[in-house]
Amino acid sequence: MLAFTIRRLVISFCVALTVSVVAFFLLHLSGDLAQAIGGAEATPEQIQQIRVQFGLDRPLVEQYLVWLWDAVRFDFGRSFYFRDSVVSLVAQRLPITLALGGLSLALSLIIAVPLGVLAAVKQGGWIDRAALLFCVLGQAIPTFWLGLTLIIVFSVTLRWLPVSGNASWAHFVLPSVALGWYAIPAVMRLTRNGMLDVLASDYIRTARAKGLRMPAVLFKHALRNAVIPVVALAAVQFGFMLGGSIVIEAVFSMDGVGQLAWQAIARKDFPVVQAIVLILALLYILLTLLADLLNALLDPRIRIA
Amino acid sequence: MTVLTSLAAAAPRRPSRFARFRRRALATPSFMAGAGILAAILALALLAPVISPHDPYAQDLARRLIPPIWQDKGSWDHLLGTDKLGRDYLSRLIWGGRISLLIGVSTVVISGTIGTALGVVAGFFGGRVDAVISYVITTRLALPVVLVALAAAALVGGSLAMVILVLGLLLWDRFAVVARTATLQVARADYVAAARAIGCSTRRIVFSEVLPNILNPLIVVATLEMAHAILLEAALSFLGLGVQPPLPSWGLMISEGKQYMFFSPWVITVPGTVLVILVLAINLLGDGLRDVTAPEQRN
Numbered sequence: 126m127l128a129f130t131i132r133r134l135v136i137s138f139c140v141a142l143t144v145s146v147v148a149f150f151l152l153h154l155s156g157d158l159a160q161a162i163g164g165a166e167a168t169p170e171q172i173q174q175i176r177v178q179f180g181l182d183r184p185l186v187e188q189y190l191v192w193l194w195d196a197v198r199f200d201f202g203r204s205f206y207f208r209d210s211v212v213s214l215v216a217q218r219l220p221i222t223l224a225l226g227g228l229s230l231a232l233s234l235i236i237a238v239p240l241g242v243l244a245a246v247k248q249g250g251w252i253d254r255a256a257l258l259f260c261v262l263g264q265a266i267p268t269f270w271l272g273l274t275l276i277i278v279f280s281v282t283l284r285w286l287p288v289s290g291n292a293s294w295a296h297f298v299l300p301s302v303a304l305g306w307y308a309i310p311a312v313m314r315l316t317r318n319g320m321l322d323v324l325a326s327d328y329i330r331t332a333r334a335k336g337l338r339m340p341a342v343l344f345k346h347a348l349r350n351a352v353i354p355v356v357a358l359a360a361v362q363f364g365f366m367l368g369g370s371i372v373i374e375a376v377f378s379m380d381g382v383g384q385l386a387w388q389a390i391a392r393k394d395f396p397v398v399q400a401i402v403l404i405l406a407l408l409y410i411l412l413t414l415l416a417d418l419l420n421a422l423l424d425p426r427i428r429i430a
Numbered sequence: 431m432t433v434l435t436s437l438a439a440a441a442p443r444r445p446s447r448f449a450r451f452r453r454r455a456l457a458t459p460s461f462m463a464g465a466g467i468l469a470a471i472l473a474l475a476l477l478a479p480v481i482s483p484h485d486p487y488a489q490d491l492a493r494r495l496i497p498p499i500w501q502d503k504g505s506w507d508h509l510l511g512t513d514k515l516g517r518d519y520l521s522r523l524i525w526g527g528r529i530s531l532l533i534g535v536s537t538v539v540i541s542g543t544i545g546t547a548l549g550v551v552a553g554f555f556g557g558r559v560d561a562v563i564s565y566v567i568t569t570r571l572a573l574p575v576v577l578v579a580l581a582a583a584a585l586v587g588g589s590l591a592m593v594i595l596v597l598g599l600l601l602w603d604r605f606a607v608v609a610r611t612a613t614l615q616v617a618r619a620d621y622v623a624a625a626r627a628i629g630c631s632t633r634r635i636v637f638s639e640v641l642p643n644i645l646n647p648l649i650v651v652a653t654l655e656m657a658h659a660i661l662l663e664a665a666l667s668f669l670g671l672g673v674q675p676p677l678p679s680w681g682l683m684i685s686e687g688k689q690y691m692f693f694s695p696w697v698i699t700v701p702g703t704v705l706v707i708l709v710l711a712i713n714l715l716g717d718g719l720r721d722v723t724a725p726e727q728r729n
Contacts, residue, residue, distance in 0.1 A: 136565070136568070139565070140565070140568050140569050140572055141572075143565075143569045144569060144572050144573060147569070147573065148573075151578065151581070151582065152581060152585065261460075261710065261713050261714060261717060262706075262710060264657070264709075264713055265657070265706050265707075265709035265710035265713055266706050266709075267661050267664050267665060267681075267702065267705055267706070267709075268665070269664075269665055269668050269684070270664075270684060270698065270702040270705065270706075273684070273688065273691060273698050273702070274698070274699065274702065276691075277691060277692075277695045277698075277699075281692055281695075364574075367574070368574030368575065368576055368577055369576060371576050371577060371580070371669075372576060372665050372668070372669065375668075375669055386577055386580075387580070387669060390580050390581050390584045390671065391584065391670070391671070393584065393585075398577075398581050401577065402573070402574065402577055402578060402581065405574045405577060406572045406573055406574065409571075409572050409574070410572050413572075
């Protein structure tokens with residue numbers, strides 16, 4: 126387990142470093158940042174001034190190393206637009222995005238896991254077929270459109286929930302449904318297939334043969350093993366949700382990191398964009414690392430492979 | 431001699447590959463439904479100049495936001511109504527189909543080539559090559575797609591070509607993962623060993639032994655990624671950093687209709703529904719293809 130942990134840690138660290146290189150050079154090589162900050166009307170002298178002011182006249186590698194060294198110490202520079210430190214801008218908004226992601230994940234798991242179990246137990250039955258149909262349909266609905274439709278139905282027509290913002294718990298309901306929706310098919314399919322594999326195994330037959338009731342077999346023996354891959358998937362999906370929250374936060378005007386990223390992109394506020402790309406990537410790397418370690422802990426076979 | 435000929439005559443003739451494919455395809459409802467809807471949308475998009483009732487760009491400010499025909503103030507002249515600039519919604523939807531299909535196909539051509547190349551090389555050569563490519567895949571997966579695509583589009587300027595390029599360069603991960611796994615299996619097969627034994631070059635083995643045998647799962651991935659690309663384009667255009675006005679992208683139509691949706695919900699329900707139908711058809715086709723080409727993986 127220790128060797129496995131160390132190996133995974135080293136790989137994660139390298140991936141994080143590579144991602145920081147990509148995040149930095151992607152933005153610096155795809156256009157002239159000084160021109161982007163100055164706007165179309167800026168004179169060449171003003172552009173030159175911006176270059177010097179933001180250190181954009183230094184060699185790229187030097188700029189990267191300076192940025193990385195600061196980033197390691199949680200200093201992502203100042204926002205061009207807000208004139209405020211990027212860290213505090215992100216820190217103010219991160220709780221909203223994390224809450225949204227967490228609620229979405231919880232919602233999709235609460236729906237998808239039981240549905241997957243039911244579908245597997247009655248394989249080929251109407252629940253199974255309805256669930257699979259729901260999966261195909263679910264994946265075809267664009268998140269942002271689902272969000273808008275939910276607003277029309279539940280906020281405008283029924284007036285049950287607020288249209289936009291993030292002032293209270295009620296504001297998080299519709300966004301979480303819209304964001305969690307997309308993860309349901311994947312989680313349900315994996316739970317169902319895991320259950321099908323486990324239910325066909327010898328130890329389940331033994332458990333049933335010794336006279337255990339079906340619920341006991343399902344929850345004590347089957348689900349525990351079937352759910353192992355779902356843990357890893359849930360971590361990955363949480364990462365996707367943090368990335369996908371940019372669309373949902375725009376739809377529901379929630380003041381989270383996604384909204385900040387969108388505004389920063391539109392304003393060419395690159396210190397903010399760079400920082401958010403890196404932070405989201407790091408969160409994803411951390412989540413997959415934890416999922417892998419948890420998986421290895423639960424299933425010793427993984428450690429050896 | 432007579433025994434042999436009678437044996438040969440008695441053996442049932444094996445149906446051709448295409449005949450087997452057709453027989454299975456016809457018996458798979460999801461495949462038929464997906465293929466049927468997709469063919470219809472493709473035909474509409476291709477015939478857009480002939481069948482669209484109006485010019486999709488022609489504005490008529492006197493006829494703004496006319497509701498579709500099933501509502502009270504609907505007009506036969508504009509079956510699905512008009513947008514905020516008085517442009518015919520049906521015509522814009524039909525022309526918009528071209529954009530979605532173009533994005534889906536072009537993106538998959540780019541991402542499929544990149545992903546398959548990486549996956550096959552990793553699976554075939556293994557060892558260090560595999561370790562490096564797997565590392566590249568892991569790094570790619572850690573990048574938040576929407577954010578990176580938005581940032582890239584904002585820097586270079588949103589346009590149709592730009593969206594295709596960005597999505598093509600980002601969405602190759604699943605191709606790479608599937609191609610790698612499939613190649614690992616195929617590379618151990620006897621026919622690859624046989625090809626090597628008779629002195630075939632690596633290139634020949636890859637192109638005539640490996641690739642044809644991993645094609646089926648890759649085609650299924652291609653349908654999934656096509657749907658993925660179409661949804662992402664709609665999201666990027668919705669956020670204003672994808673396809674630019676006045677092009678009739680469905681995502682852009684939803685974005686432009688957003689401010690009117692409280693009083694005229696159909697401005698977003700109509701393009702959204704069409705988008706769902708297209709993506710649903712592609713997903714059904716993909717699911718159906720898997721059932722047709724690899725029925726043993728159905729569960």
